[in-house]
Amino acid sequence: MFATLSDRLTATFKNLRGKGRLSESDVNKAVRDIRLALLDADVALPVVKRFTTAVRERALGEEVNQALNPAQQVVKIVNEELVTILGGETRQIRFAKNPPTVIMLAGLQGSGKTTFAGKLGRWLKDRGHTPLLVAADLQRPNAVTQLEVVGERAGLKVFAPERGNVGGHDAVAGTGEGTRSFGDPVSVSRAGVEHARAQQHDVVIVDTAGRLAVDTNLMQQAADIRSAIQPDEVLFVIDAMIGQAAVETAQAFHEGVAFTGVVLSKLDGDARGGAALSIREVTGEPIMFASVGEKVTDIEVFHPDRMAGRILD
Numbered sequence: 499m500f501a502t503l504s505d506r507l508t509a510t511f512k513n514l515r516g517k518g519r520l521s522e523s524d525v526n527k528a529v530r531d532i533r534l535a536l537l538d539a540d541v542a543l544p545v546v547k548r549f550t551t552a553v554r555e556r557a558l559g560e561e562v563n564q565a566l567n568p569a570q571q572v573v574k575i576v577n578e579e580l581v582t583i584l585g586g587e588t589r590q591i592r593f594a595k596n597p598p599t600v601i602m603l604a605g606l607q608g609s610g611k612t613t614f615a616g617k618l619g620r621w622l623k624d625r626g627h628t629p630l631l632v633a634a635d636l637q638r639p640n641a642v643t644q645l646e647v648v649g650e651r652a653g654l655k656v657f658a659p660e661r662g663n664v665g666g667h668d669a670v671a672g673t674g675e676g677t678r679s680f681g682d683p684v685s686v687s688r689a690g691v692e693h694a695r696a697q698q699h700d701v702v703i704v705d706t707a708g709r710l711a712v713d714t715n716l717m718q719q720a721a722d723i724r725s726a727i728q729p730d731e732v733l734f735v736i737d738a739m740i741g742q743a744a745v746e747t748a749q750a751f752h753e754g755v756a757f758t759g760v761v762l763s764k765l766d767g768d769a770r771g772g773a774a775l776s777i778r779e780v781t782g783e784p785i786m787f788a789s790v791g792e793k794v795t796d797i798e799v800f801h802p803d804r805m806a807g808r809i810l811d
């Protein structure tokens with residue numbers, strides 16, 4: 499992961515090493531290389547511009563001029579600016595004062611929402627919580643069954659709509675897909691949260707529908723669910739491999755559902771990492787978790803400093 503970005507930055511820093519003092523042209527060259535490396539990693543152009551401007555200004559300033567090892571100082575500056583752009587501190591989940599804490603998941607179809615619902619539930623369970631998963635993705639024919647399977651693997655209860663009603667059940671029902679018809683996602687979500695409250699689950703994770711591309715109906719449905727259940731957190735799940743489309747997609751979801759945090763999924767793949775750098779910067783919302791595989795335990799809390807370290811490794 500981030501192979502291209504780290505390789506290119508390493509090459510850039512190698513060129514600086516050994517120089518006693520950095521001339522303006524050394525700095526300009528390094529900044530140009532950093533710019534290319536970031537663009538190559540699919541970081542959005544405005545973000546690249548802001549980043550390189552900040553690095554250039556600092557690299558030409560006193561802190562580098564007076565440093566014993568100017569090249570190392572530039573690496574330090576790049577690291578600090580990466581941490582800043584990635585959000586600085588890790589943001590924890592905000593739990594409700596009066597349980598259940600409601601966490602809604604939103605994102606495009608295939609982004610990894612359902613998988614992440616299981617991972618987050620399991621992660622919370624391992625920390626002493628009693629999460630309930632709610633299957634409100636009624637768009638995809640087998641999404642409900644998929645969440646039930648995910649829930650079973652994670653050892654979690656799942657609230658899913660039953661045929662013709664939204665009463666829900668606690669266990670994996672195993673009814674054939676063809677025999678199931680569902681209520682509307684807003685009622686299912688609301689019923690799921692009520693069920694969690696009645697059964698004293700302290701967290702409820704609501705998996706919502708996605709489409710292959712951003713569309714008005716999808717966004718309206720997600721917005722309706724949001725206003726019906728008043729979540730404490732809305733986590734936007736995005737595939738880290740999405741590349742340049744990350745910014746547009748994130749902006750659309752930010753406007754549509756006002757998400758409060760980001761989950762970068764499929765970070766185990768050969769994502770070029772641009773999404774991680776762009777999304778926080780353009781939406782202002784923190785990246786809170788990374789999804790790093792298909793197993794239920796493949797979840798990591800997102801640490802901006804560790805991610806910056808990984809990029810500069």
Ligand code: GDP
Binds near residue numbers: 606607609796
């Ligand atoms: P949804 O449509 O947003 O609910 O997406 P799914 O959870 O169904 O995931 C879509 C596909 O991506 C599935 O094949 C998952 O196994 C896979 N997937 C989800 N998260 C990850 C991840 O972190 N890493 C990898 N490699 N695959 C993932």
